[in-house]
Amino acid sequence: MDAINVRDLKKTYAGGVEALKGLTFSVRQGEIFGLLGPNGAGKSTTVRIIVTLSSATEGRVEVDGVDVAADPVEVRRRIGYVSQNTTVDFLATGRENLHLQGQLYGHSGAALDNRVDELLKLFDLESAAKRVTQTYSGGMKRRLDVAMGLVHRPKILVLDEPTTGLDPESRAVMWRELERLAKDGGMTILVTTHYLEEADRLCDRLAIVDGGKIVAQGTPNELKATLRGDIVQVEIAVGHDAEAAAQLLRSTPGLSNVIREGQTCSAQAEEGAHVIPKLIAALEAAGLPVSHVAMSRPSLDEVYLSVTGKSFTKADAAGAAGPRGPVPAAMRTAKPGAK
Amino acid sequence: MKFILDVFHLLMRQWRITLRMPIFLVVSIVQPITWMLLFSQLFGKITMLGAFGSSYVQFLAPGIAIMSALFGSGYAGMGLLNDIDRGVVDRFLATPVTRSALIIARVTHACMTVGVQSCVILGVAMILGARPKAHIISFAAVIIAAALLGGGMAGLSNAMAILTRRQETMFAVLNFTMLPMIYLSSMIMAKQLMPPWIQTVCKYNPVDWAVTIARGGFEGNDWFVWRLAALAGYTTFFGVMATVAFRRYRQTM
Ligand SMILES: Nc1ncnc2c1ncn2[C@@H]1O[C@H](COP(=O)(O)OP(=O)(O)OP(=O)(O)O)[C@@H](O)[C@H]1O
Ligand SMILES: [Mg+2]
Numbered sequence: 001m002d003a004i005n006v007r008d009l010k011k012t013y014a015g016g017v018e019a020l021k022g023l024t025f026s027v028r029q030g031e032i033f034g035l036l037g038p039n040g041a042g043k044s045t046t047v048r049i050i051v052t053l054s055s056a057t058e059g060r061v062e063v064d065g066v067d068v069a070a071d072p073v074e075v076r077r078r079i080g081y082v083s084q085n086t087t088v089d090f091l092a093t094g095r096e097n098l099h100l101q102g103q104l105y106g107h108s109g110a111a112l113d114n115r116v117d118e119l120l121k122l123f124d125l126e127s128a129a130k131r132v133t134q135t136y137s138g139g140m141k142r143r144l145d146v147a148m149g150l151v152h153r154p155k156i157l158v159l160d161e162p163t164t165g166l167d168p169e170s171r172a173v174m175w176r177e178l179e180r181l182a183k184d185g186g187m188t189i190l191v192t193t194h195y196l197e198e199a200d201r202l203c204d205r206l207a208i209v210d211g212g213k214i215v216a217q218g219t220p221n222e223l224k225a226t227l228r229g230d231i232v233q234v235e236i237a238v239g240h241d242a243e244a245a246a247q248l249l250r251s252t253p254g255l256s257n258v259i260r261e262g263q264t265c266s267a268q269a270e271e272g273a274h275v276i277p278k279l280i281a282a283l284e285a286a287g288l289p290v291s292h293v294a295m296s297r298p299s300l301d302e303v304y305l306s307v308t309g310k311s312f313t314k315a316d317a318a319g320a321a322g323p324r325g326p327v328p329a330a331m332r333t334a335k336p337g338a339k
Numbered sequence: 340m341k342f343i344l345d346v347f348h349l350l351m352r353q354w355r356i357t358l359r360m361p362i363f364l365v366v367s368i369v370q371p372i373t374w375m376l377l378f379s380q381l382f383g384k385i386t387m388l389g390a391f392g393s394s395y396v397q398f399l400a401p402g403i404a405i406m407s408a409l410f411g412s413g414y415a416g417m418g419l420l421n422d423i424d425r426g427v428v429d430r431f432l433a434t435p436v437t438r439s440a441l442i443i444a445r446v447t448h449a450c451m452t453v454g455v456q457s458c459v460i461l462g463v464a465m466i467l468g469a470r471p472k473a474h475i476i477s478f479a480a481v482i483i484a485a486a487l488l489g490g491g492m493a494g495l496s497n498a499m500a501i502l503t504r505r506q507e508t509m510f511a512v513l514n515f516t517m518l519p520m521i522y523l524s525s526m527i528m529a530k531q532l533m534p535p536w537i538q539t540v541c542k543y544n545p546v547d548w549a550v551t552i553a554r555g556g557f558e559g560n561d562w563f564v565w566r567l568a569a570l571a572g573y574t575t576f577f578g579v580m581a582t583v584a585f586r587r588y589r590q591t592m
Contacts, residue, residue, distance in 0.1 A: 014591050048592070051433050052432075052433065053429055053432055053433055053592060054592045055590070055592075073435050076433060076434055076435045077435055079433075081430075081433040083426050083429060083430065083433075085425075085426055086426070087425060087426035087427050087429065087430040089352070089427055090425075091355065091356045091359045091360070092352070092355060096355065100348060100349075100351075100352055101430075101434070103344075103348040104345065104348065104431060104434040104435070104436040105434055105435060106341070106344075106435065132359070148430070152434075
């Protein structure tokens with residue numbers, strides 16, 4: 001049985017925003033599953049339906065075999081939720097925050113006290129446990145958020161961008177902890193993130209969501225394998241027409257998926273080393289001086305770029321709007337169950 | 340059982356918030372005392388008109404308790420609005436907590452703070468010369484009337500918070516309701532001296548029910564049982580209204 005099973009999920013908000021347009025994926029027991037996608041893709045909406053905070057317009061969600069619409073209370077017992085923004089109680093101490101959270105799950109007495117101590121230690125909050133959380137740093141609040149999601153020892157933990165706003169060091173610590181929970185604790189983890197590199201390294205499987213649909217799904221390696229060859233990047237000297245360069249790249253044999261971001265054009269090449277010298281020569285001949293050239297193996301960034309048409313950083317900054325790039329046919333459709 | 344425990348735990352949280360905001364605490368005590376001193380100076384000569392009993396402070400004390408109950412809990416919805424905006428309500432809703440406990444705890448907390456506030460006000464009034472004629476019963480009448488009115492107002496305030504979802508709108512609506520409710524009651528003016536139409540309006544004003552109960556009890560007159568029942572009905576009505584509004588809010592998410 002899957003830990004989380006989402007079938008044909010659709011959600012239209014009051015006011016008519018179609019946030020989800022038929023989403024299907026499943027998270028297996030004990031794995032870390034990543035949900036990626038640009039702003040407004042529908043990640044939070046999906047997560048909020050899974051944790052029973054919002055209801056689906058159509059479709060079906062099962063958590064640990066329990067239908068969220070039919071028995072939400074049981075789902076709440078089995079799942080822990082960490083929302084996108086911190087939700088700590090400002091006027092309570094770290095310990096009080098955890099304690100109340102445990103009480104609402106029906107825990108009490110020495111067992112709860114011990115659990116709270118354990119979590120404070122685990123998330124390095126012991127020394128600040130008696131301080132009102134108003135005085136906590138962003139990272140400390142985030143760690144407390146995650147600790148609160150764990151207080152009732154859920155089988156499944158759902159985190160909405162747990163590492164956004166953390167410094168690299170704190171992000172690494174957070175991921176190490178999530179990995180440990182999954183590997184040693186047997187916990188299933190569903191996590192949304194904007195950090196592709198982390199997702200690549202730490203997720204067992206992931207799905208990329210865009211415009212309320214899954215546009216790609218699989219293990220990080222499977223996703224990268226769908227992009228053959230190399231990624232070639234050329235930067236055109238400032239003051240020269242980069243769009244003309246992009247046109248030139250598009251008509252160059254052996255290059256595909258050409259995308260321009262400012263002065264930089266990137267493309268997929270079957271054999272990068274082969275095509276680069278010719279490409280530079282052609283660009284120079286056309287009066288388009290090249291200021292920088294790079295070649296790399298496809299990373300998750302390129303996968304993301306090719307399925308959403310947005311480079312990651314740009315998508316992050318510019319929101320959901322943006323040009324659609326070419327999408328490789330193999331990845332275009334959501335394939336339920338594609339492993 | 341789970342419901343009672345949930346209300347209890349959330350109530351403890353509300354008290355913690357109250358106690359950690361000492362400014363609020365001070366204001367909610369100092370303000371009524373200021374009103375009392377000010378009004379008894381300003382309207383001191385009014386007793387010459389008769390119909391105010393022995394002294395104006397004696398007349399005013401229960402009224403000030405009721406007024407403070409109204410103002411003190413009128414802004415109760417602000418806390419809920421903050422919790423909604425900060426995602427605290429969502430965090431609670433993702434646990435198996437009984438949904439209605441989230442509202443009932445707030446209404447109960449308002450009743451309790453108003454009760455404490457009334458005790459302080461009566462204490463100060465006694466220093467200024469007011470005398471509860473029926474001892475413990477007098478105190479009970481004022482505190483119960485204030486608590487019931489405060490609870491109902493907290494219900495209305497929470498409902499407004501959920502329905503408007505904006506602090507400014509909420510304040511506008513509440514200010515617009517609270518001030519007329521006070522002036523269209525016998526809080527500062529004896530009923531016999533009001534124009535007939537205001538006397539009629541008073542009959543339908545929960546603030547006047549509360550003032551009449553509190554003053555009647557304070558003077559050792561009878562308790563106006565039917566008014567008490569009406570006031571309890573008003574509290575229940577707005578408590579339920581807030582709970583229903585909250586349910587609607589959850590369903591539109
Ligand atoms: N309560 C709401 N009412 C109306 N529309 C909403 C609501 N919440 C989200 N939306 C819309 O639904 C779409 C998906 O939003 P969602 O928050 O799920 O995206 P996301 O993938 O989590 O984005 P981000 O990366 O910015 O967190 C967006 O177009 C958003 O504007
Ligand atoms: Mg989101």
